[in-house]
Amino acid sequence: MQQKQSFAIVGGQVLRGNGFNRADVLVENGLIKGIGNYRSTQNKIDAASCFVLPGFINTHAHLGETIFRDAVKFSNLNDYIEKTEKINALLSGKSKLLREISGSNTMLEFIHSGITTICAGRCAQECESAGLRSFSGYMLMQSKKLQKYFTNFESEFKNFITEINNTLLSKPFLFLHSLTYSTSGMINLARRLIQERGIPLMVHVAETLEEETRVKEETGVSSVKFLENNGLITNSTLLVHCCNISDKDMGIIKRRGATIVLCPTSNVRLNNQIPPFDKMLKQGINLCIATDGLATALSKNILCECLFLKKEFKRVESFNWMNLITTNPARSLGIRSGSMYEGSSADIVIFGPDKAANAKKIKRDDIIDFVSMLEVRDVICAGKEVMRNGEVTTIDEKKIHASFNALNRSIKDLETQA
Template sequence: MNLDLLIKNVDIITMDDQNSVIHNGFIGVSDRKICFAGEKLPENTGFKKEIDGKGGLAMPGLVNAHSHSAMTLMRNYADDIALESWLFDNIFPIEAKLTDRDVYWGTMLGIAEMLKSGVTAFADMYMFMDEVARAVTETGIKANLCKSPVQFFEGGELKRLDKSQGTVDYYNRYHNSAEGRIKVFVEIHSTYMFNEQTLRNAALLARQLNTGIHIHLLETTAEVESSKKDYGMTSIEICEKTGVLDVPVLAAHCVHMTDSDLEIMRRKGCSIAHNPSSNLKLGSGIARVPEMIGMGINVCLGTDGAASNNNLNMFEEINLAALLHKGVAMNPQLMKADTVLKMGTYNGARAIGFDDTGKISEGMKADIILIDTDKPHFYPKNNPLSTAVYSAQASDVDTVIIDGNIIMQNRVFTGIDEEKIKYEVHSLSKRLLVR
């Protein structure tokens, strides 16, 4: 057997159906895929490149299932404010100044931050999405990118202009591009930014393109009231009525769900991206995640944008998701380590259209991270699953591999100029963040 890459001397969290852990094992990679993962190296194995894991921990790359990566440009700018004021009085005015160049560098910064914290794939919803696709293509990460078929404002007024052709063009240009590293969904920002007709149009467009929809749903109580006023029903119910839920749906937040809403989402096979840090920071509430999981809904994890988090650290989201719901329910047996880790890996990969990643097993794409566990907060080394959820930090990620390509090793990027990214972002922020 001839390999492109051999990884040795690592404990391996496979995230397979048995949540297996392989101690002091080997991972073989060839043609962008995992050939084997086990305790023994197959006989007559040759390799082009070798990585010594040095007793560390290997696991599938993390998946950030909801982000607005270029919002790194607004990090630490508008904090401790209710969501509506945060968005309409602070964020929208800055976004009105953004250029395509701003979004490119903001996205590059977000991708660099995510890669350094072990994220190998993310879902993004923003503006100037051609620049986001450009950044994804250049950096080697995987992404689900979405494009809105509606332009909301013209001349400062809300008009909801039809831009469906732009979404079609974007899909045709980028879906499965970058050697399959980019997937494209249709964006529906929210039911309160769309209306019944534009929801129907977006749902029809997604069906015609044979793709999914990425949407914010029921993030705040204000949205609950808005939906009652505008539609006479919940946001989930109007989405069902207009056909939005008839395609694969990635729904962010879903904090204020009725029992009926939950049942609709289960029946329709929707995925829900839980964003615990953002929901807590904005005072939006706490989603009914244990109930969702108990119903069999595919629940994954996201960071939201760095303007409301204020980082893109998925290890932080994994840890918080594990702790938060235990405390709220006063039940330490909720949200066990393997459940939450699956939310941050395989569940997220499924939700954003990458069914061939999120596990370390034969035939899956080689999206792997190596964690340096030779640090005080990892000793004594007991349960690797607990280690990843309760002890690991973003800064512990040593190596990132995507499609078998080494993107970062020894915390140094192989093809990304980190210093240039920081310089460019620092320079352009001086124009954007003047109040």
């Protein structure tokens, strides 16, 4: 029924702005056609005692990393990158398979947590198969595995764009890994690409204190200032982490209308500082929360990332934490998703049921706590069903789990031998 062009989600509590209200949602041709009374619509999804929210937007993930979860021991970021690169090299004959299994398992976990849009390096195919919306990143990074995307740029980029054009729900972005893993050639190429193509840019910035200190020693300015000087901070730039930036850097980010993407539990796991969220918020910067790669995150769930930060910053008063994974990322990516209004994409997640909840009493600060206590029941992306009654309908959960577990075990063995 849900695959029909037109249907209504009826009887649920719909999140709009800072609160829930009882309403029906009419979906037509992939868009929300109306919010009101649509009980008499022929095709219905019953959402009585359920909570209907915009699908969550995960602005930063690494699909190929999930396979390393609990298999690789690491003490910090460099250690983690070195070890996983070594395993990737050992498994180089199987790299496509590794990527596929890791990617599809990540899709399952994201769908189960209510995510309908993903930004990650080269994720168009995985997201398309899973029925999710995506921003697929062209990688620029000084690493053995990824060097070809720079040295064979013309042909690789052409293939990349063709791949995205063959999907329904993917768009391109440029993923300049970080200043640590960039050459001046990559930085110049990045500037040219965002100017010519107008595509969003993502960069890991000031994730570790050592990284920020080194950039300052080498360039004489902070990472943020260096990126600004090179024309790389615009209102389509997403700066990931920013754990070690100054008030002045925040001023630049605010002035340029750029976005900061926070991945707090990954910062903790890699023994980095927690970003100065309260200061960023005070400066009025557009802020998002994301999972990062699932091998470095402490939680599997984007709502847990928000709850973690909420606990760390208790002094932040009266704030709709849900905005960090809905409206704010939609703004930075320029998509009509992340909120429920007539004309927006029908990217919808249904939580519940919870008969005991009195939606009227849920304050905007507590929406995130409340929702995280419920289960995701249904996920709809671009008006199409992705999960129904807790079961993913687009990809084969059992098969993916089995191959993921087997490969994850063999990586554990490799790591023990090494």
